[in-house]
Amino acid sequence: MPAGKILVVDDDKNLVELVKMRLESANYDVTTALKEKDALEAVKAQPFDLSIVDLRLVRQDGISLMQEFHAINPEMPVIILTGHGSIESAVEAMKRGAYSYVTKPFEPQDLLLQIEKALEKQRLTSEVRRLKGLLEEKYDFANIVAKSEKMLSILETVSRIAKTDSTVYIHGESGTGKELIAKATHLASARKERPFVAINCAALPETLLESELFGHEKGAFTGAIRSTKGLFTQAHEGTVFLDEIGDMPASTQAKVLRVLQERQFYPLGSEKPVAVDVRVIVATKKELEEEVKKGSFREDLFFRIHVIPIYLPPLRERKEDVPHLVDSFLKKFGSQMKKEIQGLTPQAMQRVMLYDWPGNVRELENAMEYAVAMTQQNVIGEQLILQTKSIPREGAGPVGTSELSQETPKPLKEARDAFEKDYICHLLQVSQGNVSQAAKLAGKYRADFYDLLKKHNLKADDFKKSQ
Ligand SMILES: Nc1ncnc2c1ncn2[C@@H]1O[C@H](COP(=O)(O)OP(=O)(O)OP(=O)(O)O)[C@@H](O)[C@H]1O
Ligand SMILES: [Mg+2]
Structure with missing residues (x-):
C-alpha cells in the first residue's frame, strides 16, 4: 500500500519529474500536473492526501490555486514551493491555509520530512474527529445527570x-x-x-x-x-x-x-x-x-x-443524584437568565437534601428555576428554597425535623436508616466528598464513617465536584 496519494503541481517539468521520482521511491503514489487546469481536474477526480504547489505558476499564483483546492477538498494539506527570496509570499500562503513551505532549491530529504509531518497531522486531525463523533454519540446522555x-x-x-x-x-x-x-x-x-x-x-x-x-x-x-x-x-x-x-x-x-x-x-x-x-x-x-x-x-x-x-x-431513593441535579439546573438556569450562580448555602442544600421531592426531578428543576429567577445574590439561601411552594415551612428547624413531618409514618428502623442516609449524603455534600471532614462533622471516626458509607451503599467520590 502506498504511504499516501500526493499531487505535485509545478510548471517546471524537470523539477516535477525529479520530485515524482523521489517521492515514489519513498513509496508515495504521485500524480503530477504542469498546468493549473489539469491540477484542478485531478483534485476534483480523486481525494489526494496532500499536494505540493509551486507558488509561482504561469497563469495563476499558487495561493489562489491552493484556495480552489481547498474549496473542493478542505482537509488536504498543501505544501508550497517557493523561490529564493519570496519568504513573504510563503508566509502569506501559510496564513491562507498552506500547511508549510519549502524553499527552492531544496534537499529532497527536507521535502520528505515536511510531507511526513503534514500527513501525520492529518491522521491526528481525522482521529480527533472520529473521537469527537463518538463523543457526540455519547452526547445524547450528556444532559442526563446520573451519579447514583x-x-x-x-x-x-x-x-x-x-x-x-x-x-x-x-x-x-x-x-x-x-x-x-x-x-x-x-x-x-x-x-x-x-x-x-x-x-x-x-x-x-x-x-x-x-x-x-x-x-x-x-x-x-x-x-x-x-x-x-x-x-x-x-x-x-x-x-x-x-x-x-x-x-x-x-x-x-x-x-x-x-x-x-x-x-x-x-x-x-x-x-x-x-x-x-x-x-x-x-x-x-x-x-x-x-x-x-x-x-x-x-x-x-x-x-x-x-x-x-x-x-x-423516585428521586428520594437516589439522593446522591440531588446535588448533581442541583448543580446542573443552576448552571442551566443561570446561563439562561445570565446570572452567575455559585451554588446553594449549606442550609439551603440541607433543605434540598432532606426533602422528599414527591414531584421528583421536575419538581426540583422547577424549584431551582424559581430560586435562580428570584435570587439577588450569587449564592442561593435557605429562604428562597423554602419559598418554592413544595418544601413545607413547618419543617424549618434543625436537621431532620422535616423527616418527622412526612405524612405516612415509617417503622422506626426504616425512618432512622432513611434519616441516616440523608444525613450522610448531606455531610458528604457539604464536605464535597472529603471523608475525613464529613466524619469529623458527624463526630465519628473515619473507619466508622466508612462503615456507614458501606451500609448505605454510598461512595464519597460521587460527591466530589467533578465539573
Ligand atoms: N436525570 C436527569 N437529569 C437531568 N434532567 C432530568 C433528569 N431526569 C429528569 N430530568 C428533567 O426533569 C423533567 C421531567 O422529566 P420527564 O418529563 O422526562 O419526566 P416524566 O417521568 O416523563 O414525567 P411525567 O410522568 O410527569 O410525564 C424534565 O425537564 C427533564 O429534563
Ligand atoms: Mg412524561
Whole structure:
C-alpha cells in the first residue's frame, strides 16, 4: 500500500519529474500536473492526501490555486514551493491555509520530512474527529445527570438496548425522567436520524387518539374533512413514544396490540392496510400489573409491551443524584437568565437534601428555576428554597425535623436508616466528598464513617465536584 496519494503541481517539468521520482521511491503514489487546469481536474477526480504547489505558476499564483483546492477538498494539506527570496509570499500562503513551505532549491530529504509531518497531522486531525463523533454519540446522555448507581445502570441498559428494535417499557413516578430516557433511547439508536414521535394517550378522547395514531380517510367521522397520516406513519423507520399508555382506552389498546403483532394497521375509514417499521417505547406512571388485575388494561397488550422494562426510581431513593441535579439546573438556569450562580448555602442544600421531592426531578428543576429567577445574590439561601411552594415551612428547624413531618409514618428502623442516609449524603455534600471532614462533622471516626458509607451503599467520590 502506498504511504499516501500526493499531487505535485509545478510548471517546471524537470523539477516535477525529479520530485515524482523521489517521492515514489519513498513509496508515495504521485500524480503530477504542469498546468493549473489539469491540477484542478485531478483534485476534483480523486481525494489526494496532500499536494505540493509551486507558488509561482504561469497563469495563476499558487495561493489562489491552493484556495480552489481547498474549496473542493478542505482537509488536504498543501505544501508550497517557493523561490529564493519570496519568504513573504510563503508566509502569506501559510496564513491562507498552506500547511508549510519549502524553499527552492531544496534537499529532497527536507521535502520528505515536511510531507511526513503534514500527513501525520492529518491522521491526528481525522482521529480527533472520529473521537469527537463518538463523543457526540455519547452526547445524547450528556444532559442526563446520573451519579447514583441506579441511574448509571439505567443508562447502561439504555445504551445496550438502544440498537435493538425491542419494545421498551419505562415506568416510574411522575417527573422521574421517563420521557428523557425515551428520547435518549431513540437518539442512541440507529433510528436517530428518523422521527421520534410522541403522543400522550391520556390527553385525547378515544376517536381523536385513534385518528392521531393511525390517521383517517376523508369522511371517516364527522369533521374529518381531509385524510391525514397518523403518527405511526409519520414515525416510519423511527420511534413512536406512547406516553401514559395506562390511560389508553380499551378499543385503542386492541388496535395498538394489532400494530405490535402485525406491524400494520388500517387508518380510520380505510380498508387498505398500512405497513410500518417503527420502534415502540411506552411509558406509564401507573402500576400496569394492577391495572391488568383490575381489568382496565389488556393483559395481552401488557405482555407485548413489557419486553424491556426500565424502572426509574423516585428521586428520594437516589439522593446522591440531588446535588448533581442541583448543580446542573443552576448552571442551566443561570446561563439562561445570565446570572452567575455559585451554588446553594449549606442550609439551603440541607433543605434540598432532606426533602422528599414527591414531584421528583421536575419538581426540583422547577424549584431551582424559581430560586435562580428570584435570587439577588450569587449564592442561593435557605429562604428562597423554602419559598418554592413544595418544601413545607413547618419543617424549618434543625436537621431532620422535616423527616418527622412526612405524612405516612415509617417503622422506626426504616425512618432512622432513611434519616441516616440523608444525613450522610448531606455531610458528604457539604464536605464535597472529603471523608475525613464529613466524619469529623458527624463526630465519628473515619473507619466508622466508612462503615456507614458501606451500609448505605454510598461512595464519597460521587460527591466530589467533578465539573
Ligand atoms: N436525570 C436527569 N437529569 C437531568 N434532567 C432530568 C433528569 N431526569 C429528569 N430530568 C428533567 O426533569 C423533567 C421531567 O422529566 P420527564 O418529563 O422526562 O419526566 P416524566 O417521568 O416523563 O414525567 P411525567 O410522568 O410527569 O410525564 C424534565 O425537564 C427533564 O429534563
Ligand atoms: Mg412524561
